[in-house]
Amino acid sequence: MMGVDCLGDVSDMLTMCNRRMLLPDDIKTVVITAFNDPYENSQENPSSEVLDELMSNPGEHIKILSHKIPTTFKAVNKKVPELRRIWPQQVLHLAPHSTPKIIYFEAKAFSDRYSNPDKNGSVPEGNAIKLKEDDDREVMEPFVDFKSLMDELNEKFGLDGNKFGGLKIEKSENIGRSVEGYLYFLSLREGPMSTLFVRIPPFDGECTKEVVTSVIRELIQILTRIDC
Template sequence: MMGVNVTGEIGDMLTMCTPENDMVMTYTPMTKKNVVVTGFGPFRGFEEENPSSLIIDELKATGIDGVNLELHKITVAYEDVSKRVPELWNEHNPDLVIHLGAHPVPKTIKYEQQAFSDGYCSNDVNGCTPEGNRTTCASQDQILKSCINCDELARNVTEICGLDGETKHGGLCVKKSEDPGRYLCGFSYFLSLHQDCSKSLFIHVPAFEGECTKEAVAEVIRETIKSILGIF
């Protein structure tokens, strides 16, 4: 057996391969992703509890590995949304912003691909509408689209969560949508898309019924966030 004291050419080669000092291995932990998730408070049709607000509670209870979640509930009011959305972007420098809102379609989670700048003529919970029925950011665009591919995202999450639209979680499914509406959902989404369309997504969640529970919907939201960030 050859050791480090072997002489000649082989010894010289072994000497070059032998470190003079012990090698110290260091471990650098992965930096967590900053993800802002918002839900809405009560409003017409969901006067008692907004499903999006309950999902915020579920995410707070479970968390997501590798993600620093910043969870916020926003009043269904144009003035509050106009103020809070830009503040959240500035405060947290997020890698991703997810807005959650409720919609009446049962057992269906919708990934909204785009939002609109105007047409916001429905009164909020304070009886107000935005000036000119327009969003309050400086964008000149009428439509802003997320760079997140909602078709692909829906396929990925459907597979990851094993959703079949029939039996799993009472028939829960995920779909792409291109119309978030002209209320606070679309209003908040347009503001975030104006901040950074590569890091913004709005998700409509259904009311909870039967096996389509808040836990089941929260699981889909967690897997959605992980899929967007590439965390597996």
């Protein structure tokens, strides 16, 4: 059970969330971020390309505010507070990863062990995010019903590994201790009920930019139909 001043458990909060139909004039503002640097040894960044596609066709009742961020801890520290000043209905973080044909939904972010340097060779002081006096949680989780979300996307797209070159969606609890995980922790701390981090795979064969973008576009529709 939840008291007046309690955040409550994820399961408690999810019972308070309801799907609803959007009215024609009910425009939802969604902030979407991507990192603006090439990924690893590639000259491409599929998450940045998906964001570009979403900007050209955001979907019904959706207004997207895009932010491309340098892959540095300093840039993340500056950007995260700015994302909340407009009170968006949803904040979606996109980042690339190297595993083919899997879209990952990240379920956890961590405050410590950030020893992996950013592109400038920097790490956070003490390799950790300083916890707040009134919030000492070292692990943050989004208020997302991952099973329901994935079931709905699977039903619409048939993401069982047999279509679109084998494209699947999976839940991950290992975001890592790099700039991406650092961003996710800070963002979840600001707004756990409206934040999700998604990893975008490389485009390959039938797993095209257009297909992956369609999945993310539908993800946004689902997330913005949930009232909490």
